[in-house]
Amino acid sequence: MRHLQRVIGHRRRRLLTGGACVALVAMLVTVGPFRHADVPRNQPAHQAPHGTVAQAASPALSGVVGYLTIPRLHVWHVPIADRGLDAAHQMVIAPGSAVTHYALSASLGSNSNAVLYGHDDTDGSVFADLGSLRAGDPIIVQTLSGMRLVYDVVGNRIVAPRAITILDATSTPTLTLFTCYPLYVDTERVVVTATPAPAGA
Secondary structure, eight states: OOOHHHHHHHHHHHTOOOOOOOOOOBBBOOOOOOOOOOOOOOOOSSSSSOOOOOOOTTOOOOOOEEEEEEEEGEEEEEEEEEEEETSSOOOOOTTOOEEEEESSSOOOOOEEEEEEEEOOSSSOOOOTTTTGGOTTTTEEEEEETSEEEEEEEEEEEEEEETGGGGGGGSSOOOEEEEEEESSTTTTTEEEEEEEEEOTTT
16 A cells, blocks of 8 residues: 555656646646547537537547536536556546546545546637536536436635645545636636535435
């Protein structure tokens, strides 16, 4: 366990050595290009209102672990893809409008902190309006195993790029979503925290 903690701590420190927001997961790095493991392709969208973000998984998108819906943002059934670190300890970002699940965070539906990242002003801009979420807004995650997880937003804040505490484990089920901020400037990060909705929601 201590060895694993040292490895994760080392990787986090390495992630802080560089990268722009459009290149790597915000808050994990600050300079340098990101690596797409998949080649984005035109994909048929799921049924959704006009002007919304919706994307279906395709054979080109590997590692899909679920689908994300955020009604206030008009984000419907967008694939969530697991992504870890490459050989240079930089995080691999899912392509297009797909959302990236940080593989070193908790798994979806677990009793800790699952961390999701989406672009704000490039490649589909799935989290362009993340900062508009307010307390009580629902977020729905549908896992491939059949679980339907409903969360309520409990917090929304702006942090510095190096605020990696958002990756920390929690003692209760938590969903953390983040992206770069503000649009086309990307000098800060907007972070939304959500917890499970009451039973029956």
